[in-house]
Amino acid sequence: MTLFPFSRRPYAFRAAPCDHGPALACQCGSTYPGIFTTGHENGLPTGAMSAQASVPAISRRHFLGAATGSAALAGLAGLFAPHAAMADTAPSGVVEKPDLNIGFVPISCSAPLIMATAKGFFQSEGLNVQLRKTAGWALIRDKLLDGSLDASHLLSPMPLALSLGLGGNAAQPIRVATMQNINGQAITLALKHWHKRDPRDWKGMTFAIPFQFSMHNLLLRNYLALHGLDPDKDVSLRVTAPPDMVANLKAGNIDGFLGPEPFNQRAVYEEAGFLHVLSADLWDGHPCCAFGTTASFAEKYPNTYRALQRAMIRAAYFMQEPSNRLEAAHIMAQAAYLNQPEIVIEQSLTGHYADGLGVVRDNPRRSGFSPYPYPSMAVWILSQFSRWGYLKENIPLQETAQRIFMIDEVRKQAAALALPAPEDGQNNWPVLTVMGQRFDAFHPPSYSKG
Amino acid sequence: MLSQENRLSFFLSFASLLGVLLIWQFSTLPQASRSPYGIPDGNAEYQRLMGRSAVASTVRSDFPTPGAFARNAIEVLHAPFHNNGPNDRGIGWQLGASLLRVMIGYGLATLVAVPLGFVFGLQPVIQKALNPFVQILRPISPLAWMPIALYTIRDAELCAIFVIFICSLWPILLNTAFGVASIRREWLNVIRTLEVRWPQRLFFVLLPAAAPTILTGMRIGLGVAWLAIVAAEMLVGSSGIGYFVWNQWNNLSLSNVILAVLLIGLAGMALDAALAFVQRSVRYAE
Amino acid sequence: MQNSPALSPTFAEPHDADALVQVSGIGKRYRPDGPPVFSGVSFDIRPGEFVCLIGHSGCGKSSILNILSGLEQPSEGGVIMDGREITGPGLDRGVVFQGHALLPWLTALQNVTFAVRARHRHMPRHEIREKAEHYLAMVGLEAAMHKKPAELSGGMRQRVGIARAFCTQPRVLLMDEPFGALDALTRGMIQEELLKICAQTQQTVFMITHDVDEAIFLADRVLLMSNGPDARLAEDAYNPLPRSRTRETMHHEDGFYTFRNHLVDFLVRRSALAQKAATG
Numbered sequence A: 001m002t003l004f005p006f007s008r009r010p011y012a013f014r015a016a017p018c019d020h021g022p023a024l025a026c027q028c029g030s031t032y033p034g035i036f037t038t039g040h041e042n043g044l045p046t047g048a049m050s051a052q053a054s055v056p057a058i059s060r061r062h063f064l065g066a067a068t069g070s071a072a073l074a075g076l077a078g079l080f081a082p083h084a085a086m087a088d089t090a091p092s093g094v095v096e097k098p099d100l101n102i103g104f105v106p107i108s109c110s111a112p113l114i115m116a117t118a119k120g121f122f123q124s125e126g127l128n129v130q131l132r133k134t135a136g137w138a139l140i141r142d143k144l145l146d147g148s149l150d151a152s153h154l155l156s157p158m159p160l161a162l163s164l165g166l167g168g169n170a171a172q173p174i175r176v177a178t179m180q181n182i183n184g185q186a187i188t189l190a191l192k193h194w195h196k197r198d199p200r201d202w203k204g205m206t207f208a209i210p211f212q213f214s215m216h217n218l219l220l221r222n223y224l225a226l227h228g229l230d231p232d233k234d235v236s237l238r239v240t241a242p243p244d245m246v247a248n249l250k251a252g253n254i255d256g257f258l259g260p261e262p263f264n265q266r267a268v269y270e271e272a273g274f275l276h277v278l279s280a281d282l283w284d285g286h287p288c289c290a291f292g293t294t295a296s297f298a299e300k301y302p303n304t305y306r307a308l309q310r311a312m313i314r315a316a317y318f319m320q321e322p323s324n325r326l327e328a329a330h331i332m333a334q335a336a337y338l339n340q341p342e343i344v345i346e347q348s349l350t351g352h353y354a355d356g357l358g359v360v361r362d363n364p365r366r367s368g369f370s371p372y373p374y375p376s377m378a379v380w381i382l383s384q385f386s387r388w389g390y391l392k393e394n395i396p397l398q399e400t401a402q403r404i405f406m407i408d409e410v411r412k413q414a415a416a417l418a419l420p421a422p423e424d425g426q427n428n429w430p431v432l433t434v435m436g437q438r439f440d441a442f443h444p445p446s447y448s449k450g
Numbered sequence B: 001m002l003s004q005e006n007r008l009s010f011f012l013s014f015a016s017l018l019g020v021l022l023i024w025q026f027s028t029l030p031q032a033s034r035s036p037y038g039i040p041d042g043n044a045e046y047q048r049l050m051g052r053s054a055v056a057s058t059v060r061s062d063f064p065t066p067g068a069f070a071r072n073a074i075e076v077l078h079a080p081f082h083n084n085g086p087n088d089r090g091i092g093w094q095l096g097a098s099l100l101r102v103m104i105g106y107g108l109a110t111l112v113a114v115p116l117g118f119v120f121g122l123q124p125v126i127q128k129a130l131n132p133f134v135q136i137l138r139p140i141s142p143l144a145w146m147p148i149a150l151y152t153i154r155d156a157e158l159c160a161i162f163v164i165f166i167c168s169l170w171p172i173l174l175n176t177a178f179g180v181a182s183i184r185r186e187w188l189n190v191i192r193t194l195e196v197r198w199p200q201r202l203f204f205v206l207l208p209a210a211a212p213t214i215l216t217g218m219r220i221g222l223g224v225a226w227l228a229i230v231a232a233e234m235l236v237g238s239s240g241i242g243y244f245v246w247n248q249w250n251n252l253s254l255s256n257v258i259l260a261v262l263l264i265g266l267a268g269m270a271l272d273a274a275l276a277f278v279q280r281s282v283r284y285a286e
Numbered sequence C: 001m002q003n004s005p006a007l008s009p010t011f012a013e014p015h016d017a018d019a020l021v022q023v024s025g026i027g028k029r030y031r032p033d034g035p036p037v038f039s040g041v042s043f044d045i046r047p048g049e050f051v052c053l054i055g056h057s058g059c060g061k062s063s064i065l066n067i068l069s070g071l072e073q074p075s076e077g078g079v080i081m082d083g084r085e086i087t088g089p090g091l092d093r094g095v096v097f098q099g100h101a102l103l104p105w106l107t108a109l110q111n112v113t114f115a116v117r118a119r120h121r122h123m124p125r126h127e128i129r130e131k132a133e134h135y136l137a138m139v140g141l142e143a144a145m146h147k148k149p150a151e152l153s154g155g156m157r158q159r160v161g162i163a164r165a166f167c168t169q170p171r172v173l174l175m176d177e178p179f180g181a182l183d184a185l186t187r188g189m190i191q192e193e194l195l196k197i198c199a200q201t202q203q204t205v206f207m208i209t210h211d212v213d214e215a216i217f218l219a220d221r222v223l224l225m226s227n228g229p230d231a232r233l234a235e236d237a238y239n240p241l242p243r244s245r246t247r248e249t250m251h252h253e254d255g256f257y258t259f260r261n262h263l264v265d266f267l268v269r270r271s272a273l274a275q276k277a278a279t280g
Helices: A021-028 A033-037 A045-057 A060-066 A071-079 A108-118 A137-145 A157-164 A215-226 A242-251 A263-269 A295-300 A302-320 A322-332 A342-350 A375-387 A397-404 A407-416 B004-027 B044-049 B066-078 B091-122 B124-137 B142-152 B156-181 B185-193 B198-236 B241-250 B254-282 C061-069 C108-119 C125-138 C154-167 C184-201 C212-218 C256-279
Strands: A099-104 A128-133 A151-155 A174-179 A181-183 A185-190 A206-209 A236-239 A256-260 A273-278 A289-294 A352-354 A360-362 A367-369 A432-434 A437-439 C021-028 C038-045 C050-054 C076-081 C093-096 C172-176 C204-209 C221-225 C233-238
Touching (some): A108 A128, A108 A151, A108 A302, A108 A367, A174 A295, A174 A302, A206 A242, A215 A256, A242 A256, A242 B241, A302 A367, A322 A342, A352 B044, A360 B044, A375 A432, B066 B254, B091 B124, B142 B156, B185 C093, B198 C108, B241 B254, C021 C061, C038 C076, C050 C212, C061 C093, C061 C172, C093 C154, C154 C172, C154 C184, C184 C212
Parallel strands (some): A099 A128, A099 A151, C050 C221, C172 C204
Antiparallel strands (some): A151 A289, A174 A289, A181 A367, A185 A273
8 A cells, every 4th residue: 555646556667777666756756656667769767867867856845845825735735645545456346336427518529428428338338428518618617526527528738727726716636537539629710811821920810719728728829939929919819619719700800719620620611711720730649638537536436437438448449440430420410419510520530621722631630539648748738837827836747747647547448458559658758749849748848938 | 350550560560570581581692702812612522521512503601591590490390309318409398498497496586585575575674774785686697696606506507596596586576575565554554453364464465465566576587587597508508498509509500599599589478478467367456 | 412512622531431432631743842733632432422523634633543443553642442442453443444445456245255254263254255245235235246446436435445344343433534535426325324324233433524514414423623733622512413314304403503503613713713722
């Protein structure tokens, strides 16, 4: 029995050059079990050592001192509180709570949730899931926190924001059970801007995003900043529900949006806009939506939690298979799910699409699906939170990331299903390439705004 | 036989309906150009992906024509009670869900507001003491209550009911208090000289005497409740006519949104007519 | 019966031993620092007597009646009825209000039934109804008893009011200018009926009026109030006419004109003088 679950995974220490065990890892605080698995191509001790050397900048003691009295402290105190409920019981344990309410927002990102329901993946895990179509992310958040949803479709930054108590909420630990999808978003511009393809010309424009704690917001800000625009000063960003994005684009109230599918393609279909760039071309493999629940739910119903994970992993693998995409589009188009024209969903899922400027394009990587929540991606999200001022305190990025994006749980359940491991093998901390720039979770760049 | 005036007003409403339909038809005529900003038409595959059939050379307008609306309305109203799980139910279900919520919230408001209104009307001291609070709470919009309700009550269903309750409470309360306070002195003297006991006073004199005014408050309250429920359901609903509007808007289906808007209006009218009927039955001539 | 009006002011105590109602020195002021509307009013009402109170507007006539009914409290003095002080309204005193005060959402029958049920709480339903119908028949309203007040004429409404007051079989009937709003013809008819019923039932009545002929026709005694403010009970005049009088023949009776002139003279001249005398 160890107190800190994140230091409790023996396989995390496989490549450790100096194996001083879980207890020591906790005491010194600066030693991250995760860093020893940092691949750097082959997981050589040198790479690991260099990574280790970079981390102590934010020790736990340092964090606790710095964040005293802050909202984040309360949140993290909960995060790091000892709990032993996540016992490694056999995956076939009895499901404690078979009848579940799961929320989703009707966008293509929820494809794995819809497939897990429609294709019976939940059912074969002994779960009776009722999907609840929900009107927005704020409502998803509220309903998840008040328990009227057992688990939910979430934007992947939401579990981090909620666990840290950002955005005015009391901190409440949330877990990413699985990731749902990668890529699958786009920047859509109004048709009248067909000649303004250089973001440097976008000064003064208004863009819509679906939620503050969304990949859409972070990607758009990153993209604008990359092209020399200050997203807080040079453009205005407006939180807007996706259907309102299309309507406002048509009405001319906004100049563009970085929104979820199928609304980008829908804007094309409605002849309101064109696809400026796919998110797959900004950061291939970026996470978008997650599937998560409260830590308390996961601890109270560990078998149910793992059953949910397995169903969602199967659904993500199902969706990732290109030959299943047309069937998925057909199911998702139904009134109970996305309630959208099938041909629109089809284009965003298959990557064979009209771009809105008279050209048919093909990009099979337009939409992707992966259940693996890489903590390095969480670190990127957290670093963006700091960059844009949502996160004021210094927190241990890697530790927090690993506590919420628990990829090893997912790997274990995927292995239990005998599904093939992803391309990167067991590497939990891949170095990311975001808009052409290298992002190492152990050397996050220090952004100087403006 | 209709009177001259009735015939004229019938003709005028028919003419205005016709006028609206004509303007609607005219303003939703298919647009000729479909290549704004010189964007090329694209090849046949592009046309297919854009949902343009090969034969039709015109672009669908966003706003449905009256004909398209009518076809869609018939289709939707054909199976108003279809039920494919909680996320896809017929418009009849949705209307029913909204009505049920209104009945609960509004019923509770009536149960609270009428007795409280009696206390206010009979005890001017209490009315004076509590009136400032009522006056502050009364003008708050239903939607302003929503976040507070969500944060305190949490359960979305209860929130919607609470919002209806809190919005329909005030007009019923104030009208009841006014109705009771303005009961004619001599009727009160009659029951005093007859030594009528309190339950009889309440049910045979005070209540019937104040009933028309109470009913006025109840009609206003019901109107507010119906306004509030649609808004609340658009925000937090998982069922109801407000949810239907949101869900159809999510699909940018204006036809269905218009249909829902018309049904909301008709249902509101029917609710008011029902109460107006009750009001007529308790009205008395002095 | 005396042939000449008794001009003895009844300021004096003590009361008659057999008086049903003893009014002792009552007065009313609405503001503690202001002058009283009236003060020092004392008189008796004996069983079976029909007493009318006449005075100009503002002398507090209605207040006196309300004090008798218990709806108002006197600022000074008190009223004793049947040996007990009146502290509030009660079923032993029936009131016919100035406006008819019928409950407009009830039919004539329901209005009377309501009063019968108040009086006889445990009486079976059909008996209550029979009793109500009886009193409505007494005032000649059998045909209209299922109509609501708004559908009745002014005279019929006041008859319902009288039936409602009678049906509770009160010890004293208090009537506050009950016929003031009626036309002369209707008024005369109802006055005759009232007198007949009172004679049959030996009903004790205290009535406010400003109509001298009404008082002469109905009353055994006429109480005269001086003008307000600080009005007083100026005279207690016995009606010299026989009780068998009718409206048609009344003015042929001996002493009619003497009595009438006395009353009219009081109202026109002496009521103001009495006020001066009283207030100094």
